[in-house]
Amino acid sequence: MPNTTLKSHHHGNLREALISSGIELLEEGGVTALTLRKCAARAGVSHAAPAHHFEGLQGLIRAITNRGMSMFATAMQDKIDAADNSPFPRLYAMCEGYLSFFIEHQALSNLMFNQKSELMTKSTKGRSTNTAFNILVSTCAPFKHGPLGPQATEYAVWSLIQGFSHLSVMGQISCEPNRLQVNFSDLLSMLNLQVAQ
Amino acid sequence: MPNTTLKSHHHGNLREALISSGIELLEEGGVTALTLRKCAARAGVSHAAPAHHFEGLQGLIRAITNRGMSMFATAMQDKIDAADNSPFPRLYAMCEGYLSFFIEHQALSNLMFNQKSELMTKSTKGRSTNTAFNILVSTCAPFKHGPLGPQATEYAVWSLIQGFSHLSVMGQISCEPNRLQVNFSDLLSMLNLQVAQ
DNA sequence: TTTCTATCTTTACACTGTCAAGTTTGGTCA
DNA sequence: TGACCAAACTTGACAGTGTAAAGATAGAAA
Missing domain, CATH: 1.10.10 (Arc Repressor Mutant, subunit A)
Incomplete structure (x- = not known):
């Protein structure tokens, strides 16, 4: 025992x-x-x-990144599960989870997304469900895609929320005295997304 | 002498x-x-x-960041100046300069955009022209703005190009075998931008 | 019991940022 | 001119850091 x-x-x-x-x-x-x-x-x-x-400090950082990506995927999935079961609310919820994770785990998310290795992209290989990239793909799937297919939608959403989250955490994007404050939902609605059919 | x-x-x-x-x-x-x-x-x-x-290593990093931001602004402005003098070509050129800088100066851009201080935002204060943020603002100015004003346009473009550049450099966004490769211009065209008037 | 192997410790070394004290330099002022 | 001084740089030291090599321990296997 x-x-x-x-x-x-x-x-x-x-x-x-x-x-x-x-x-x-x-x-x-x-x-x-x-x-x-x-x-x-x-x-x-x-x-x-x-x-x-671990193989030195870099090995520990890789292991921390993996654990962090799991936390990250869970954070997004939890928000999605709590949202209405339709494309737009799910998309907004995913982005809310994305941004919240960055804000609540600044140093960790910073570490994770400054790694050149795998991260989200490679996670499609193992067919393991519920990874961050799979969540992104499935959340974007219900929308109408252009001639470039779903990848353009995925990359547009991903780039937008990644950039917004990063700039927000770094204090670059903020409210200024004489201007209205812009939420991410305002930016997301600027993308020409429409539910398919 | x-x-x-x-x-x-x-x-x-x-x-x-x-x-x-x-x-x-x-x-x-x-x-x-x-x-x-x-x-x-x-x-x-x-x-x-x-x-x-310098005040220690952090002071040197701040100084390097300032120098880098100057290089960054120059890189964008050069691309803009070489483009047709109309809103869309100038916007594409700015984003091309943004992405190129990230690719050509990976470690430097990484260092710069992982600093919490000032960076682009504060550069509006000194009324110094040709700073990175001013370039962004003036390049976005010719477009029709929604009820939130120009800030929404600026933040949408900024988040999109920042996220795309960052993810590209980190190897997250790339071409995959069975999918078409997506350029940034494809994503930028997904934003609902129209030239004013 | 004896042996073996993974796990952890001890020791050592080069490199780092930072501090304190000393040295040089170029200019200033009487 | 000559003494002085402040800025610029050097020297020396110290605590932390990653990493490698060698030793110690324990749990399992034989």
Whole structure:
């Protein structure tokens, strides 16, 4: 019978603990606070222990990115599930989840979307459902597509919400004294989207 | 008479030299290669010399960001000036300059747009012309605006090109085997923009 | 019991940002 | 002219960092 309170030489679940510690450090102190040694200390192991579970700091960052993408997909799906079951409300809900995640997890989302590897795109390969990219694709599917097919719709929505979220978090987009404040829904409605049929 | 070849205790123009060295390091080795000590070495001074010109590494990064924003504005303006003098060609040209800058200066643009401070937004204050934000505003001005005024147009275009550029550089948006490749102009044309009057 | 292997620790090293103190330089002022 | 001074730069030091190598431990396997 496993006893987690017993102090053992083996941690038992160090890999996941290190990822959790890393995300905690990210949320508390930003990207500069994310350190292999601090993760190790927070998980209660020596500073060199992480090397046996990740390929250096970059490996930990990749693992954190994967965990973050899972959180990200869940955040969007939850918003979609809570919305009316029709194309436009679902699309708005997805974007709301996208933006909310960026705002609530600034350092994490920043880390995730500054990785060159896979991220959303490659997730279509494994046929694993509920990934962020699949959510985007299925949410855009009900709309009328132009001659370029659904990809143009997906990329337009994705670019728009990605840019808006990023610029919002970075403090570039904000309300100014003499101008009305613009919500994302205002921008989304500028896209020429129409429900198919 | 100033002699720049004479080896002197005073560098003469160390601040600008450090910024240039920093940008070089960025382009050569990415953000991890940007180091105060390496900048100092490349500029031919001791490792602690930069401290007299910038408030630490963050200060150097801010200075590099400012220089980068100037390059960025120039890149966009050059494309605009080379385009036909009518609203749509100018808008496309601006976006082409935006995307090109991201592709040609990946690490630099990444650094710039991950700064929370000022950047484009605040540049309207100083009334300094030709800043990136002013270019965006004036390029969007000829188009018909909705009830929210020009800000909605500006933010829609900005979010779209920012998101597309970012996702392109990060390798998220690309051509896939069974799908047509989508250019940014395809996405931009999905915005409901019409020339005023 | 003995052995083995994954897991973690210890030790060491090069590199980083930053601080404090010392040194040089070019100009200023009496 | 000559003393002085402030800015510019150097030197030396220190705590953190990632990473590699070698050692120690424990749990399972034989």
